[in-house]
Amino acid sequence: VKRILEDLAGFGGAPAFEHPLRVGAPNIGDRERFSARLDAAFARGWLSNDGPLAKEFERRVAQAAGTRYAVATCNATSALQLAIRAADLTGEIIVPSLTFAATAHVVSWLGLTPVFCDVDPLTGQIDPDHARTLIGPRTSAILAVHLWGRTAPAERLEAVARRHGLALFFDASHAFACTRGGRPVGGFGDAEIxxxxxxxxVNAFEGGALVTNDESLARRVQSIRNFGITAEDEVSHVGINAKMNEASAAMGLTSLDSIDRFVARNLDNYRRYRAGLAGVPGIRLIPFDEGERHNYQYVVIEVDPRRAGISRDTLRHLLHQENVLARRYFHPGCHRMAPYADRPPLPATEHLSERVLALPTGMSVTRTQVAKICEIIRVVVVNSQAIAERVPMEVGAR
Ligand code: T4K
Structure with missing residues (x-):
């Protein structure tokens, strides 16, 4: 139990956890079922190229997403690129900056220009009003993100895209098995990834999928994913290899078998974080709308340094010393990363990226551990003044 400053590992106490607690530690389902699926693949002698496990995975992903088509890929980055190529996008694509680098990189990698959009300062989701101001003659699409498994304002984005004749895609990397307005994530825009x-x-070691209701888009993505092949000895498009292999599909299916268990644990952890952090000054848990379905995979707090008396980075440093490996998802915004650093400022993105911190959750994190993490954060904030006097300034900048 940590009660006073000296209990903290940064001030002479023993670390709260013997082994690191990681954000993003894998949710692992039933390993015997995984092994049985893998054994069946070995017995069939079919390990990749649209195998039966990949096809089954696609059926189940489409079912969960409520879409007609799902095309499984080797990762989401490839699926995003396939979407851009299959839709023949050109010029500029509007993307939020507060996201993982992949969202911006897929655009640049294909020779197009990502134009960075600001976010809502409370929710962290892309701001459709700002997106509208960024539309110019070269804009071909908006690539929005359902950040942290909360959802982007899809209806307003759909209205903007429709009015300006733009394609609309969603990077739904964080939002599998979530809903918006009761509708499953998957069916918004032209396609979601x-x-x-x-x-x-849900993990497949590595893997991704594009889901859509657009048959011709799905067919093109299917073909481009496999070297542009449309029939034996027939290549109709310039393609690439972005297929999902059978080992990944076996893992993906095994994860899907367990999603109720995963959600139950994540929801329990989220509620315990919410209760444990309630009333801690300057610490705001970014909420989920419990009227919707969520996967609760990203527990994110916003640290207000004035009210908490401590910066996000000092809190992160002290948590790391306790073996709580909290992550700055996402810092800095993409528009502040070296490849894009000449871009104009984005006030809400910069504000949030200096303040957000993702905390460990998932199947490897127990409710007792969550309670302990909350206790550490509380002790840090209660002692923020003494900490500010004792922690060297540069720690905050790390
Ligand atoms: N769009 C968005 C919005 C995304 O967040 C991502 C990926 C993508 C697109 C692209 O999707 P993919 O092409 O990857 O399918 C990690 C993941 O590698 C990345 O997939 C993910 N987003 C991102 C949010 O997190 P890093 O650079 O933070 O990875 P790393 O190595 O620091 O590990 C993350 C945490 O997970 C650490 O705390 C360690 C822990 N971890 C990781 C692995 C691989 C484990 O405990 N076990 C593991 O096996 O990017």
Whole structure:
């Protein structure tokens, strides 16, 4: 139990946890079922190229997303690129800056220009009003993000896209098995893209999928994913290899079998964080709308340094010393990363990226551990003045 400053690992106490607690530690389902699926693949002698496990995975992803088509890929980054190529996008694509670098990189990698959009300072979601002001003659699409598994304002983005004749895609890497207005994430815009990376709610080691109701888009993505092949000895498009292999599909299916268990744990952890951090000055848990379905995979707090008396980075430093490896998802905004650093400022993105901190959750984190993490944060904030006097200034800048 940590009660006073000297209990903290940064001030002479023992670290709260013997082993690191990581944001993004994988949710692992039933390992025997995984092994059985893998054994069946070995027995079939079919390990990739649209195998039966990948096809089954696609069926189940489409079902969860409420879409007609799902095309599984080797990761979400590739699926995003396939979407851009299949839709023949050109020129500029509007993307939020407060996201993982992949969202911006996929645009640049294909020779297009990402134009960075600001976010709502409370929710962190892309701001459709700002997006509208960024539309110019070269704009071909908006690529929005359902950040942290809360959802982007899809209806307003759809209205903007429709009015200006733009394509609209969603990077739904964080939002598998979530809903907005009761509708599953998956059916918004022209297509949505999920990540099934190991750190995600549903993991396939590495994996992704594009889901859509647009048959011709789905067919093109299917073909481009496999070298542009449309039939044996027939190549109709310039393509690439972005297929999902059978081992990943086996893992993805095994994860899908367990999503009720994963959500239950994540929801319990989220509620315990909410209760444990209630009333801690300057610490705001970014909420989920419990009227919707969420996967609760990203527990994110905003640290207001004036009210908490401590910066996000000092809090992170002290948590790391306790073996709580909190992450700055996402810092800085993409528009402040070296490849894009000549871009104009984005006030809300900069504000939030200096303040947000993702805390560990998922199947490897127990409710007792969550209670302990909350206790550490509370002790830090209560003692913020003494800490400010004793922690060297540069720690805050790390
Ligand atoms: N769009 C968005 C909005 C995304 O967040 C992402 C990926 C993408 C697109 C692209 O999706 P993919 O192409 O990857 O399918 C990690 C993941 O690698 C990345 O997939 C994810 N977002 C991002 C949010 O997190 P890093 O650079 O933070 O990875 P790393 O190595 O620092 O690990 C993250 C945390 O997870 C650490 O605390 C360690 C822990 N971890 C990681 C792995 C791989 C484990 O405990 N076990 C593991 O096996 O990017």
């Amino acid at each position: 999920f990540s099934f990376h190991s750190t995600k709610f």
